[in-house]
Amino acid sequence: MWLSASGQSSSTTLPKVTNKVAIVNFVVCQLFALLAAIWFRTYLRSSKTSSFIRHVVATLLGLYLALFCFGWYALHFLVQSGVSYCIMIIIGVENMHKYCFVFALGYLTVCQITRVYIFDYGQYSADFSGPMMIITQKITSLAYEIHDGKNFEINFLFCMSFCCRRMPSLLEYLSYNCNFMGILAGPLCSYKDYITFIEGRSHHMIQSSENGKEEIQCERTEPSPNIAVIQKLLVCGLSLLFHLTISNTLPVEYNIDEHFQATASWPTKVTYLYVSLLAARPKYYFAWTLADAINNAAGFGFRGYDKNGAARWDLISNLRIQQIEMSTSFKMFLDNWNIQTALWLKRVCYQRATFSPTIQTFILSAIWHGVYPGYYLTFLTGVLMTLAARAMRNNFRHYFIKPPQLKLFYDVGTWIVTQIAISYTVVPFVLLSVKPSFMFYSSWYYCLHIVGLLVLLFLPVKKTQRGKKTHENVQLSQSKKFDGKENSLGQNNFSTTNNVCNQNQEVASRHSSLKQ
Structure with missing residues (x-):
């Protein structure tokens, strides 16, 4: 993922001389990780290997790949993770998420400033700040998950699916942050999902017993x-x-x-x-x-x-490529692009913001991505485009629902507008610098900026049904949704498992009756 090129110290086997060599370095390491993943699942499967061994191997392989790709710059991964872990231990649960958030994001920003403005401005290579972006997400996510887990009644809305009720050990923490599967390009995952995978519980059918304790109903x-x-x-x-x-x-x-x-x-x-x-x-x-x-x-x-019994x-x-390329709204594009980062932004910022959640979320996204001015131009433009697209959709979409021919016309039109708006918005993200970005917008006479402002000024603000709901109703709907996920990834997902379990129980019953 991190296709940016710099001259960091790294493996002498594949020296980073050019951008192409840096990309080859990244691809070779990821292919090695793929082979290691196959070996990991084959010979260290959870059914015959302890969680401790799986954690150790995943961590050591991850650190090896980091050293191979980034040389001693990989020490930043350990420093960022180690200091954050100390913060979690020293600071109380009430405030640990705030301190971890400030430190992790601040440390990432300092590293990005150093790399961009001291070493290699404008050069895209496999830079060490890329993995740090993922580690920053993991550090902050886990801190919020532990905070929410310890304040379940207060943070009910955020707790149901991702809360963590205990502090991880140092090994578990390093394994989560630096495992070989995600050290180079992620993606972000929740700590709860990662531990479930390491312990081999992700494919079991879990059901609450009469005493309230979760038990494996069917393996x-x-x-x-x-x-x-x-x-x-x-x-x-x-x-x-x-x-x-x-x-x-x-x-x-x-x-x-x-x-x-x-x-x-x-x-x-x-x-x-x-x-x-x-x-x-x-x-x-x-x-x-x-x-x-x-x-x-x-x-x-x-x-x-x-529903057909196929594993997901x-x-x-x-990402979902088809949905990205066929997006008919700004929101649809963003919901299917860099999905795990979007979920992270939603959980740590958007859902917790007390005012202007859209603006705060885009600002956080810009800071997390880096210090190139083009990033900030893209995300500031993105705020305007998102708000304008939302206003247009809320005011006009209901006129085009029926008949189907009119809906098709609406979909084609919104697809064209969405693709142009997305392209217009992200040009500075690719160009990076201020001057070429303003050259582009000037050549387009800032037309979409002007249209977006006019839409926000003259179209009435219409609240959606979701916006009209009370906080209690939102909590109730979210709790039902999260309960479904908490209960063995949902009843629909495990319908096949239920059928298999019922068949197994029926066979066992017949066998015992024959013996009698």
């Missing part, structure tokens, strides 16, 4: 991730092929080329803007899908069964 054979892994590796191959053959021929920078701006017609400018940003996405598809495949190959990522391996998936 199913661990489902195989092979099909899911192969499918994701195929997506990786296609994404990499697209990136190597097409992406480089459609650079985003060409949008600010003086000759192009002077000679191209507006339809050409709009088309090239969309196509160039479309071509920039496959490298993210490749990195995130490969990271997901590595976790699946190790046995992590199982999310129950669908999308617990920590970070």
